[in-house]
Amino acid sequence: MVVSKTTPDSLSDLAQKTQKASQKLAVLSTKQRNEALSAIAAALSTHNEQIVAANQKDCEEAKKEGIPQALQARLKLDQTKLQSAIAGVQDVVKLDDPIGAVQIHRELDTGLILKRLTCPLGVLGVIFEARPDALIQITSLAIKSGNGVILKGGKEALNSCQALIKVIHNALSKTDVPPEAVQLLTTRAEIQELLSLDQYVDLIIPRGSNSFVRYIQENTNIPVLGHADGICHLYVDETADLKQAVTIAVDSKTQYPAACNAVETLLVNRTIAGEFLPLLAPAMAEKGVTLRGDTETRQILPQIEEATETDWSTEYGGLVLAVKVVADLESAIAHIKSYGSKHTEAIVTENNDHAQAFLNQVDAAGVFHNCSTRFSDGFRYGFGAEVGISTQKMPPRGPVGLEGLVTYKYQLTGNGHIAASYSGENPKPFTRKDKIRTQ
Amino acid sequence: MVVSKTTPDSLSDLAQKTQKASQKLAVLSTKQRNEALSAIAAALSTHNEQIVAANQKDCEEAKKEGIPQALQARLKLDQTKLQSAIAGVQDVVKLDDPIGAVQIHRELDTGLILKRLTCPLGVLGVIFEARPDALIQITSLAIKSGNGVILKGGKEALNSCQALIKVIHNALSKTDVPPEAVQLLTTRAEIQELLSLDQYVDLIIPRGSNSFVRYIQENTNIPVLGHADGICHLYVDETADLKQAVTIAVDSKTQYPAACNAVETLLVNRTIAGEFLPLLAPAMAEKGVTLRGDTETRQILPQIEEATETDWSTEYGGLVLAVKVVADLESAIAHIKSYGSKHTEAIVTENNDHAQAFLNQVDAAGVFHNCSTRFSDGFRYGFGAEVGISTQKMPPRGPVGLEGLVTYKYQLTGNGHIAASYSGENPKPFTRKDKIRTQ
Known part of the structure; x- marks a missing residue:
């Protein structure tokens, strides 16, 4: 064989x-x-x-x-x-x-x-x-x-x-x-x-x-189940619990940096950047993470490397994190729209309206609030098995369990039923009683 | 605009x-x-x-x-x-x-x-x-x-x-x-x-x-929802109610011959072919249907045209029906495997084991027992609207209602939860309580 x-x-x-x-x-x-x-x-x-x-x-x-x-x-x-x-x-x-x-x-x-x-x-x-x-x-x-x-x-x-x-x-x-x-x-x-x-x-x-x-x-006409990129973002909002935000950022980056659900870019609201970034830097340094920042980030953390345009679209797969200061929630969502790979995107905020706007407006297989991007995983979701994580928009999307390996068919059983009875003049009505409907 | x-x-x-x-x-x-x-x-x-x-x-x-x-x-x-x-x-x-x-x-x-x-x-x-x-x-x-x-x-x-x-x-x-x-x-x-x-x-x-x-x-990398062919079969089994089989065959062919769910090839079990075909021929003639038969069919109905290899893979879209005599259920299923377009396939039989084998073994979006192929339709299924009928194997398959125009996303909400708590030594267990699970 x-x-x-x-x-x-x-x-x-x-x-x-x-x-x-x-x-x-x-x-x-x-x-x-x-x-x-x-x-x-x-x-x-x-x-x-x-x-x-x-x-x-x-x-x-x-x-x-x-x-x-x-x-x-x-x-x-x-x-x-x-x-x-x-x-x-x-x-x-x-x-x-x-x-x-x-x-x-x-x-x-x-x-x-x-x-x-x-x-x-x-x-x-x-x-x-x-x-x-x-x-x-x-x-x-x-x-x-x-x-x-x-x-x-x-x-x-x-x-x-x-x-x-x-x-x-x-x-x-x-x-x-x-x-x-x-x-x-x-x-x-x-x-x-x-x-x-x-x-x-x-x-x-x-x-x-x-x-x-x-x-x-x-290179194939056969359907493909596969993700092509995992560029995940974490946005720290102005009302974030800053200590919680540091913990979530460190976990999202370092718990398993090679994973596709690890975070690659951190977006920080301008209002709290001056307070948050000095808390973040030592926590990341302790885990061996190299930070790369945009101009505003480097005004607060002058010791870190400069992030270039390439950084926003790079999946590092290792202990590097790009950091960008953004004006507000909308700018964060706009950045994610431009550079995200529709895998997993997270917000840390105590403002429920902001959380809801983020979860609704961001187009990704996983949209997370106040938790680590590393949870984006079939086993953690409780699917028992994970076939893969799909970043395609059509279902199956996100972590795919056994359901991604099956399709369905319609079985119709009658006893001589014909379509003509239900059309033309005096059509019979359909009764359509549901016993099960789970889709 | x-x-x-x-x-x-x-x-x-x-x-x-x-x-x-x-x-x-x-x-x-x-x-x-x-x-x-x-x-x-x-x-x-x-x-x-x-x-x-x-x-x-x-x-x-x-x-x-x-x-x-x-x-x-x-x-x-x-x-x-x-x-x-x-x-x-x-x-x-x-x-x-x-x-x-x-x-x-x-x-x-x-x-x-x-x-x-x-x-x-x-x-x-x-x-x-x-x-x-x-x-x-x-x-x-x-x-x-x-x-x-x-x-x-x-x-x-x-x-x-x-x-x-x-x-x-x-x-x-x-x-x-x-x-x-x-x-x-x-x-x-x-x-x-x-x-x-x-x-x-x-x-x-x-x-x-x-x-x-x-x-x-x-010619596109964009997902396509569309059926490329509708070559549907109706198999009349040896235990079929022959009168019912004629009615279903006539409806499947003539109720709207241009539709993709109209039947194109009729497969007839050898045991009942001699009795069934002489009942079928006048009923089809009355509706203006031209029959084309294989050698065995023409031994019973010598007046009809000869079916060639091309007929088995033709969607007529009009009042023509190809007819073939087959040895048994297995031969019928094998013919459908070779020539079917995975749209809708039907069996007429009073034998429940045969019906079940047909419904299980035939790979098509719709598998029907004792009813017309013309029911294969989103409105008739009660979907309220029909976007199209898909003959692709991956979902959405068959008649597609509004659900074919949507996808899904996973929303995860925590309050500082990180993945590290659930791994390593002394990992926290997940509780995984379902409130809703309908997939």
Whole structure:
């Protein structure tokens, strides 16, 4: 089942096989899908040594090639991380079934019953970084949601991914989920080919750098779930509790600076800038954050670097924060409109009218009041699992849980009902009684 | 406000103005938006004569140019059609507000409240046929859902559209909705330019021929709401009530043959083909339907035309029906998988297991049992308004009401909450109490 080299033709064949398998998977019961997940968890436990050994091979190679420490850390799949990934699969078993949920249940007329039910998308194409534990998580979310999945992990993790897929295929072969529903691609060249398979692939989920995600979005007709940027702002209003504002700013910047929901630009109301910035500077310095300020900020904090136009549109991904003094709430909102990436935007204020205006007027997946931008996250929102964070405007938007992997269909059941009865002269009326309507 | 000629630059300016106006519109109350709709309805009534006169000019021109009768009929906006369009605007006033709906209301921790609220998309680009009443309907749905709209109607309706926009702009100028939120394009060249304005336009809704919709989908990075084909099937199973099957088949084909939800191919189970087809043929003949059959069908109905491979993938849009005899339910589902357009697929059967298998396994926006495919329609489903029918797999799928014109955002409100409290050693637990969860 492991594909070591594919020609364009065989990748199309493989995608077709995945689609066929996904159609079988789609009609399995919750129990059948959960049993498959439990089988995967058990098999990963049983074969833990060979998985960790395969990963050690990848890690040694990566060390030899001198890839950055941070990437090496992500690549590593030791016993602790593997056990935690296995626990993750067991957690997915416990999640509510995202498919077969009734969103609308409506009697259109006596005996003519409309239902809107959630169902799987079909086949997912997931391109992820060199992180073997991501393969385990993605596979379990795909099976839970009844979708086939074609996986492509970062090349540094090749041995680990192949070892994992072998174990997963063996486990699935003893369950009702066809092993062909989960496939692994192994060469970078296959990504381009995958993007053209809109006949077989229903959603592409790219994970990685902004430029990579944008490249994917611009090179496929398949819908893409992915955020291309995370330039988040925190606006400290004139009526902010200044101590609270410092705490929130420090958390938003430093709790995990590489995350897309970390803050990149701090906007400070002019009225309180003279009081606030001298409180902020030492707190940020203590955490090792470099501040870059506009002219007004540097009049108050002359020791800091100058922020240039580029800074307002930069996702630092590290311990740098741009700071700008603004005249008022409106100027803050205008700055966010120009430079924000529609990810997460926050205000600190004790003025409820200002808070409400900010929450209403700022166009972003997350709009926050008096709390850290770092809460913008599927797990923290309680979605149980996070497929990704989307900064697209159309739903699914923001942190996307399992619901982002399903669609719906309308089922209509009658007993000989025809449209002609409800039109022309003397049309029958529709009764339209709702039993369920949750959309 | 009426733009008679625009250069590429000025179209971008116009879209930017529409976006600015849409941001004002987005934060208006339900009452303010409804008042604007009532003002439009009143103004259309007051200025009915000049609107009808402008339309007469279009109709005379169309007659002179010899455009087809059906198109002339759609172009016509007489007093009756105008009054019905005005009543339509008043109906939109009565619809539930699609924006500000709370989809999730969850306490993450004491004082940390998450809400998911529906909000407008921003600016819609709607390209529609030469039907002036469509302009009235689209404009009212856009305003109701808090969206700006850039309209481009078929060129034959130019005078009518310009007259309508003038009345609508005058009406809006006395309300809180900025008139710039509704814009009219007048040249075909502007469509191409519109498709490139992904900075200002959030959703393109093309209405028209399949090839036109597909052209739009392939030439823009803006999300597109549109169906590209409606090849619907009706499968008559071996246990079908044959009389009911004839009635449903006739309705599905003839109740409005030009509609995308009309049936194009009839699949007949071999076991009952000999009994069913001789019942079907005269019923279809009576309605003027031409049948085209495969070899087995023509053994039973030798008088009918031969169906070729092309027929299975043709949307006739008129009184022609392709007929094929199939071995069983599985063959019927396989045929639909190969040739269906994921619009609406129906089965007639008295066997509930067969019905359930069909509804589960067929991948289409609508899957129907013992009723006509013609029910696949937003008004019939009770959505109050229909923006379009989408055959894309991702939501919104199938008939799309006002909910297709909105997105959502996550609002999080705290009082100094930071992420660090919930991680590291001794992390605080989240409480996650749901007050509302409707997704």
